[in-house]
Amino acid sequence: MRKLEGFPYKKVLVLGLAKSGTAVSQLLHRQGIDVVVNDLKAQDDNPSVHLLRSLEIKVIIGDHPLDLLDDIDVIIKNPGIPYENPLLEVAQSKKIPILTEIELLHYLHVNDLIGITGSNGKTTTTTLISEMLKESSIPSRIAGNIGHVASEVAENLAENETMVVELSSFQLMGIEYFKPKVAVLLNIFEAHLDYHKTLENYKYAKANLFSNQTEEEYLVYNADDEQVNEMIKKANAKLVPFSRKSKLPNGAYADDTYIYYNNTKVMKIDDIALVGSHNLENILAAVATAKLYNVSNEAIKNVLQTFVGVAHRLQFVANKEDRLFYNDSKATNILATTKALQAFQKPIILLAGGLDRGNSFDGLKPYMSNVKGMVVFGETASKLIDLGKEIGLENIEKVNNMEEAVKCAFQLSSPNEVVLLSPACASWDQYATFEERGNMFMNSVHKL
Known part of the structure; x- marks a missing residue:
């Protein structure tokens, strides 16, 4: 087990249970750090509450008492x-540091780490990179938004293992030294503005991935994305571009026939x-990253000839009376849905809707020429x-x-x-997660 070394804090408030809060509370407790946990919505019968209290960790539920600070x-x-x-807000006024659990990877001294972020394609790219490393017999562990909590994986990471971590803007907001x-960096599209308020705040959070x-170190980036090109001007790392539109002197690119x-x-x-032009970008990002680890062309080919996607991301579900059903529940924003629409030449019946974040859907218009009909639901139905x-x-x-x-x-x-x-919306108005929404879709297809 790796030790937290140089961690400067003696008493930690873990705010919010869920998967990451429960895991990080246990990690800190194992490492001898004094922990108190606070969750507004949890009930006494919550399994995580029982577990942490059985470890004699103080858990306060039902409100956010300010004297905790x-x-x-x-x-x-x-x-x-x-x-x-x-x-x-009170903590910020008191200048109490507010972190997310990925910052602990710095103190656990995870030096061989690949971090993937972007508005779309994170999970596919993370999975592809992991599979390419495995195919080349490079020991690796996958974590973050995909799989297990990153700090939990890091605590038990072997010295010869590489961590491949999918990272959201929410996670990257809470770092000091993590790198x-x-x-x-895959792409930037206006997303999560209900949380970040402005596009500039969102970009700032994403840029934290390479700010330290x-x-x-290396920064693999999408040379076709104008916002990304602007952001990487502040980077200090070695730049490794990828492009599906232009021939590059270095990095990964594609023409009509080959990947280079x-x-x-x-x-x-x-x-x-793997289908879809947007997935070609994910593939190029994965190839560029794999090549930094000297993964062979043969290993890359073996992965890309067999990998057909991950669950809830343009996942083929079934053929019912010659109708092809695809589950793209992970499309929680407009850009993701435009990518899905571009993946098909056939006429489409589009199922869309979900949490209303205040945005319009005008961005879908240029990509709906193949859409024959729509079935809508949730807060954004109208x-x-x-x-x-x-x-x-x-x-x-x-x-x-x-x-x-x-x-x-x-x-x-x-x-x-x-x-x-391909809902173009988050699921939280009707479903706890996009996975639950996608599973409901697949179950309903199989019932037809």
């Missing part, structure tokens, strides 16, 4: 808790199993109905839940068409 040195908060939380050996890097790295052919594009009417769709149906949506979409569709769940 009287004798603590630092807050480690659940990434999803906004900084406008009253307890956090990866290889940072991967030096010339000894440093102007050397890696493999034919036709041999890649906005999506307006969108459908504006582009002249005749088949627009509003439903209450996913089972109704699937049945309705099947009725609207014809053979040789695609039924695509």
Whole structure:
């Protein structure tokens, strides 16, 4: 077990249970740090509350008493808790540091770490990089937003293992010294503005991924993305670009036929199993990263010839009477849905809707030429109905839940068409997670 070395805080308030809060509370307790846990919504019968109290960790639930701040040195908060939380606002006025659990990776001395962020494609790219390392017999562990809590994995990481970590803007807001050996910045699109308030705040959070890097580290970045190109001007790391639009003197790029790295052919594009032009960007990012670890072309080919995607991300579900059903529940913003729409040439019945974050859906308009009908649900249903009417769709149906949506979409569709769940919204108005939403979709498809 790795030890927290140089951790300057003696008493920690962990704010928010969930998976990360529960894990980090146990980690700190094992490392001999004095921990108190506070969660607003948890009940006494919550298994995490029982577990932590059985370890004699103090757990306060039901409210956020401000006197908790009287004798603590630092807050480690659940990434999803906004900084406008009253307890956090008082903590900021008292200049109490507010971190997320990934900062602990610095004190656990995880030096061989690949960190992946971006508005879309994080999970696919993280998985591809991990698979390429494994195919090349490089020991690695996957963590972060995908898989296990990052600090929990880091505590038990072997010296010869590489950590491959998917990181959200919420996590990256709460760092001081954390830095990866290889940072991967995929793309930037206006997202999570209900949390970050402005695009500049969002970009600032994402840029934290490489803000502490030096010339000894690497930054793999999307040379096709204007926002990314602006952000990386402040980077100190060695720059490794990727592009699906331009030939590059170094880094990874694609033409109509091949993928290249440093102007050397890696493999034919036709041999890649994963569909969608947006996934080509994810693939190029993974190739560029893998090459920094000297992964062979053969290992890269073996992965890309067989990898067909991860759950809830343009995941093929079933063929029902010649209708092809795809689960893209991870599409929690407009950019992700535009990428999904571009992946298909066939007519599409689009299932969309969810949490209303105040945005319009005008950004979908240029990509809806193949959309034959829409089935909408959730808080944004009326906005999506307006969108459908504006582009002249005749088949627009509003439903209450996913089972109704699937049945309705099947009725609207014809053979040789695609039924695509790509909501363009977070799930939290009706479902706890996008995974729960996607599973409901798949279960409903299988019931047809």
